[in-house]
Amino acid sequence: MGMEAPVPQDDKQRPNDRTFVFRAPEELDGRPAQKRIATNNMQSRTILITGGAGFIGSHLIRLFVNKYPHYRIVNLDALTYAGNLENLRDVEQATKYSFIKADIRDADVLSQLFAEHNFDSVIHLAAESHVDRSISNPMAFVQTNVIGTVNLLNVAKTAWKGKFEGKRFYHVSTDEVYGSLHDGGFFTEETSYDPKSPYSASKGASDHFVRAYGNTYNLPFVISNCSNNYGSHQFPEKLIPLMIHNLREGKPLPVYGKGENVRDWLWVEDHARAIDVVFHEGKDGETYNIGGHNEWKNIDLIHVLCSVMDKKLGRTAGESAKQITYVTDRAGHDLRYAIDASKIDRELGWKPSITFEDGLEQTVDWYLANDQWLRDVTTGAYREYYDEQYAKR
Ligand code: NAD
Ligand code: DAU
Numbered sequence: 111m112g113m114e115a116p117v118p119q120d121d122k123q124r125p126n127d128r129t130f131v132f133r134a135p136e137e138l139d140g141r142p143a144q145k146r147i148a149t150n151n152m153q154s155r156t157i158l159i160t161g162g163a164g165f166i167g168s169h170l171i172r173l174f175v176n177k178y179p180h181y182r183i184v185n186l187d188a189l190t191y192a193g194n195l196e197n198l199r200d201v202e203q204a205t206k207y208s209f210i211k212a213d214i215r216d217a218d219v220l221s222q223l224f225a226e227h228n229f230d231s232v233i234h235l236a237a238e239s240h241v242d243r244s245i246s247n248p249m250a251f252v253q254t255n256v257i258g259t260v261n262l263l264n265v266a267k268t269a270w271k272g273k274f275e276g277k278r279f280y281h282v283s284t285d286e287v288y289g290s291l292h293d294g295g296f297f298t299e300e301t302s303y304d305p306k307s308p309y310s311a312s313k314g315a316s317d318h319f320v321r322a323y324g325n326t327y328n329l330p331f332v333i334s335n336c337s338n339n340y341g342s343h344q345f346p347e348k349l350i351p352l353m354i355h356n357l358r359e360g361k362p363l364p365v366y367g368k369g370e371n372v373r374d375w376l377w378v379e380d381h382a383r384a385i386d387v388v389f390h391e392g393k394d395g396e397t398y399n400i401g402g403h404n405e406w407k408n409i410d411l412i413h414v415l416c417s418v419m420d421k422k423l424g425r426t427a428g429e430s431a432k433q434i435t436y437v438t439d440r441a442g443h444d445l446r447y448a449i450d451a452s453k454i455d456r457e458l459g460w461k462p463s464i465t466f467e468d469g470l471e472q473t474v475d476w477y478l479a480n481d482q483w484l485r486d487v488t489t490g491a492y493r494e495y496y497d498e499q500y501a502k503r
Pocket of ligand 1: 166283438
């Protein structure tokens with residue numbers, strides 16, 4: 111691809127071998143944990159997946175429906191601005207898959223669904239997920255991320271009536287609960303919580319509630335905390351799809367502050383694979399950090415994206431980068447996130463499978479090939495959101 115290598119981070123800070131290792135799927139399948147999955151997944155399961163019409167949820171549903179066709183999978187999603195059934199067109203006809211439009215803030219509806227479907231597992235992804243929106247409207251994050259999660263915990267506890275054999279409540283969380291790294295180092299599963307935005311505070315609170323239900327009522331749970339995801343079907347409020355969209359439209363690329371904030375990027379399909387491994391093989395009561403070993407300063411990432419877009423759109427080298435515009439920083443902007451994902455590698459045999467260069471190129475290709483998808487999600491409400499966030503920035 112001829113891209114520049116990722117910005118070198120301080121290797122001396124690295125707690126273990128973070129060298130990126132590409133493993134072919136067959137090689138991964140040979141690892142012990144993967145072999146165990148092959149036997150663990152023979153039984154039939156009835157899984158409630160929340161937030162399955164969103165970005166990560168839709169990739170997870172696709173993986174599960176194709177890989178475990180004998181599982182009964184119910185996708186519960188309120189279809190907020192971020193939920194989109196177009197994301198699931200290719201799997202919606204699968205025999206054991208169904209979709210229910212419902213809101214996790216509604217405890218009565220959740221109770222009815224548990225009674226009707228007899229779920230043995232929950233994989234909970236539904237959330238308000240965008241930091242900038244949490245700054246403008248924190249209460250929506252309390253309602254969905256905290257109260258919605260506690261509703262689900264309560265309903266699962268009540269429905270399972272203390273008979274927890276074969277049951278599992280999996281909460282999909284974020285590395286943002288650990289706060290911001292300023293002096294090097296990495297987030298491990300032992301790092302103290304120090305959330306800094308209303309979004310991360312709400313996710314931190316929901317993690318605490320999940321652990322409290324485990325400790326107090328013995329509810330069998332597992333939590334994973336993941337770094338920034340990128341890939342197809344991501345709503346264009348997040349950095350990478352927003353930049354791709356603006357690049358195509360010839361609009362400014364709004365870089366917050368000096369663009370020096372660092373994020374660790376993981377391809378969304380690798381996150382879905384990690385959730386699969388943790389769901390089937392993770393130990394009750396444990397937390398697993400998931401990351402891409404792939405740190406980038408925002409401004410460097412945007413330059414790489416611009417050079418990919420130059421090639422894809424047949425522009426002369428450097429043309430797309432002229433759209434870069436520095437804008438007022440995000441309030442309380444976390445400087446750096448970086449995940450130590452050695453536990454999930456060591457204990458469950460999971461690693462990222464593709465390089466950032468390949469993942470980014472595939473991502474750009476998907477957005478360019480799915481222009482209609484992008485147009486459909488950037489109509490009226492999106493324009494209002496965009497004006498509100500960026501017009502006076
Ligand atoms: P997303 O915003 O793309 O999707 C969220 C989904 O939840 C949408 O389909 C939405 O309709 C649904 N939803 C929102 N409120 C709901 C409610 N009250 N009831 C039912 N459904 C509701 O988010 P995402 O990026 O796919 O993130 C999924 C989960 O993963 C979130 O819990 C997020 O905190 C976590 N996470 C995301 C990332 C990331 O980089 N995107 C990284 C780590 C963890
Ligand atoms: O770390 C995991 C988290 O990653 C998830 O829990 C969140 O759900 C997800 O939204 C993401 O949070 P970030 O705030 O890191 O992602 P976002 O794409 O919004 O921003 C990435 C970086 O880019 C961040 O430093 C802010 C910056 N940025 C973002 C936007 C949207 C810009 O400079 N300009 C922009 O227009």
